[in-house]
Amino acid sequence: MSERAEAVIRAWAAEAGFDVCGITSADAVAGAGPALLAYLAEGRHGEMAWMEGRAAERAALSALWPGAKSAVVCGLNYGPEDDPLALLERRDRGAVSVYARHRDYHDVVKAKLKRVARRIHGEMGAAVKVFVDTAPVMEKPLAERAGLGWIGKHSNLVSRGFGSWLFLGVIATAMELAPDAPHAERCGRCRRCLDACPTAAFTGPWRLDARRCISYLTIEHAGPVPRALRPLIGNRIYGCDDCLAVCPWNRFAQAAAETKLKAREDLRAPPLAELAELDDAAFRARFSGSPVKRIGRARFVRNVLIAIGNSGDAALAAAAEARLSDAEPLVRGAAVWALARLQPWDVFCRRAAHIEEGDAMARAELDAARQEREGRADGG
Structure with missing residues (x-):
């Protein structure tokens, strides 16, 4: 396939409203499978049984869909207008994670992905499938391989242009596309994200124990929150932004354009x-x-x-x-x-x-x- 196809797809992604787009092969993250299985074996996923049920399919897109040849990975900036950690001082107000202050990102990203996917299928004749978070797809490793950024020590994607504030979505296609160069890891010796965690949920770089993570405790955990962790949650009522917000690469980030993603005023400081x-x-x-x-x-x-x-x-x-x-x-x-x-x-x-x-x-x-x-x- 000529380079023109890749360039056209990137242009379509930009027209759909994505801020960044990269391409990698469908089996680019096959090596991530053993690490995931080790994570599950240690029980660090807590009550998230859905991670276990389809773990084998997460190893590579080609395992989920044997016809997949390439992955088009798209990123949408959701950077906040101000420092989300400032709200933690207003103890009579609830702190909602930045990503949840908008319309459900699953709906927003999926709608944009479908626009691009329809054009790939309709104008290039290639079979496509769209994935946004809920499917057993390892979006962050794929994004790293597609050159969108690298996985930081907080286990989230970091971008040189958008810091830690990117929603990700993946279009798998049966078409062979030329892959982009993977992004190098650029955290260096920095460990601000690890040290910022209120509940010490990181046991080391790239090692998150979800059972102590405030995002997990306030969203995924169904029962009473462990008593020892409750005082550490502060006024965070849905998710936690601490490890993301302290990332030094955020200095290059910009607030999300309201035409693409508008935050709800009633969720800024309820x-x-x-x-x-x-x-x-x-x-x-x-x-x-x-x-x-x-x-x-x-x-x-x-x-x-x-x-x-x-x-x-x-x-x-x-x-x-x-x-x-x-x-x-x-x-x-x-x-x-x-x-x-x-x-x-x-x-x-x-x-x-x-x-x-x-x-x-x-x-x-x-x-x-x-x-x-x-x-x-x-x-x-």
Whole structure:
């Protein structure tokens, strides 16, 4: 295939709104398979069973689709307008990860990929398949091989032009295309991303234990968040940007163009008290079209209550107390934890006295709070 095909595809990607596009072979990341299997064997993926179910297919696009010859990897800039870490100081507000402040990126990226894929199929006659995150495709290693950037020590893609702020999507095609040169790793001795992690989720460069990651805990983890990690979450109610935001390569990044990706104003710094009041219908309405909606109301309000418990703001105790009678056990348990941190012990005990014996999750939180209180009283 002539170079013209690659150039045309890149032009189509730019017309569709992508900021960067690269090409690699369908089996370019076959060597990543053993590393993935080792990661799964160590249990560092936590409850993300979907990673195990199709692990063999993740090794290479050709394993997922035997007809695939090439991968067209596209990147969409979602860089924030300001420092997302500044919001962590506003403890009465919830911090939503930058990527989730827009319309669901799965929908945005997939729509753009389909525009490009239709042209490859229609004008070049090649079979195509489109993948955005939910399929068993290793987008980041493919992007590195396609020259879009390199995988940083935080295990995310880093770009010289867009820092750590790129959404990725892949078009697999049966057409043979000339691959771009892989990008060299340029982290050097820097370890800012590793040191910035609030929960010490990195056991070393390129070694993330998802079970301690705030993004995992607030999005993927379904049950109560481990008590020891809750105070470290701060006011992060959906995801975490710390390791991404401190990357030195972000100095070359730019805010995403609003014509391509517009952030929702109501997700920039939402009040915690307001979010705690959301019932199921209000939650669905507020987060319609947002990736936040995918975790469901109970898990989200659990996150909000953890943030309320970390706020140190006694004025938010009323919002937590209102959730003691919530229909969801997960929410009631988080409300007990938040209230115990915000109110004097005698006041808390009076407020929590009506918790029913059969309410296992709330009772467990109440007992744990008592044990912690007794430990402090004993000097433990």
